[in-house]
Amino acid sequence: QQQVKQSPQSLIVQKGGISIINCAYENTAFDYFPWYQQFPGKGPALLIAIRPDVSEKKEGRFTISFNKSAKQFSLHIMDSQPGDSATYFCAASYGQNFVFGPGTRLSVLP
């Protein structure tokens, strides 16, 4: 119940394309769903987050879509750039209880 599933494990996208990463959870107590971006040798950085009272949140080229009934949420990166190449982690939390997905390694080809 505490697990967060994430797919795909790795993703290759051409520059300008759309990158889509999906996550699913089981515990309905989760009420905060952040996405983190991690470059090699660096710590994860908070990218964008959503709460279950909305179905979509957009910040620049990054959009989270949230489906409460399906217990799924996804990250869309529009107009993907080589600088977006990194590992992306979804997470789910309630209170201070955080659970991370296993990560998706995104490579954007120039």
Added chain:
Amino acid sequence: NAGVMQNPRHLVRRRGQEARLRCSPMKGHSHVYWYRQLPEEGLKFMVYLQKENIIDESGMPKERFSAEFPKEGPSILRIQQVVRGDSAAYFCASSPTSGSPDEQYFGPGTRLTVT
């Protein structure tokens, strides 16, 4: 506003030695979390602390590992008698005392290598 600070960034220890990892949270943050990340894997929760209190240590191995967050100074993750399997990146995160407690901000990590 300085971010979460961790030191050292890289630490090499021989088997059987002790490793001490330090984390200074962001200003205004009194919640500290420690995570372990193995190569090509996600973040695994270890422990959650507030000043002078361990709130949740359910992810911490029962032996050799301990954590503290004293009233003054950084949070310390201590690993005694290290083994090769302890080699990993250890990340600290902090969250605000008030406002949005959900948002965790990560430090750059300490990469521990046990030889």
